Amino acid sequence: MSLLRFLGIGGDAGRGARDAETDTVRRIAGQLERLEAEQAKYLAAFAYVLARVAHADLDVDDSEVAAMERSVAGLAQLSQAEAALVVQIAVSQARLLGGTENYVVTREFRRISSKEQRGRLLDCLFAVAAADGTISGSESSEIAAIGEELGFTRAEVNSLRSRYREHLAELKTQT
Numbered sequence: 267m268s269l270l271r272f273l274g275i276g277g278d279a280g281r282g283a284r285d286a287e288t289d290t291v292r293r294i295a296g297q298l299e300r301l302e303a304e305q306a307k308y309l310a311a312f313a314y315v316l317a318r319v320a321h322a323d324l325d326v327d328d329s330e331v332a333a334m335e336r337s338v339a340g341l342a343q344l345s346q347a348e349a350a351l352v353v354q355i356a357v358s359q360a361r362l363l364g365g366t367e368n369y370v371v372t373r374e375f376r377r378i379s380s381k382e383q384r385g386r387l388l389d390c391l392f393a394v395a396a397a398d399g400t401i402s403g404s405e406s407s408e409i410a411a412i413g414e415e416l417g418f419t420r421a422e423v424n425s426l427r428s429r430y431r432e433h434l435a436e437l438k439t440q441t
Contacts, residue, residue, distance in 0.1 A: 298348075301342060312387055314359060316337060319409055320357065321360045322408035327397075334357075335350055337393070373415060385418075392409060401434050406427070
């Protein structure tokens with residue numbers, strides 16, 4: 267089962283989807299079992315979009331994983347182990363299914379979140395991309411695309427981007 271079906275937005279999510287779940291989805295669902303269904307859905311989408319940016323340059327390093335875990339743990343008051351599992355699964359899903367699910371999961375996040383929550387996600391996206399010291403061009407482009415998918419103007423995204431100026435690869439001095 268894909269992350270989309272876990273999020274309840276896959277084609278057959280309503281009919282017997284439980285039978286088609288993989289062990290991976292059962293693990294994340296089990297870890298999020300104590301959360302309300304809507305909160306688990308929100309958290310799963312949030313984590314997936316973070317992983318989407320971390321994977322934009324095709325390299326998810328330890329500092330990015332740690333930044334994602336902090337964001338996810340703080341968002342839902344999860345233990346470190348729970349946050350690590352959610353992030354691990356989200357990163358795996360982004361690596362495996364990214365091209366096909368990126369827009370749909372981000373659109374679903376937009377649907378289930380407030381503008382303030384979307385702004386918090388956008389800030390976390392920049393923090394994750396900057397975690398390794400540099401926001402690559404591909405990460406910056408991916409954040410701009412996500413910002414638009416979340417309903418932000420280019421100016422709003424660029425305003426937040428300016429707070430991470432020292433991490434932007436295109437503005438770093440070559441030595």
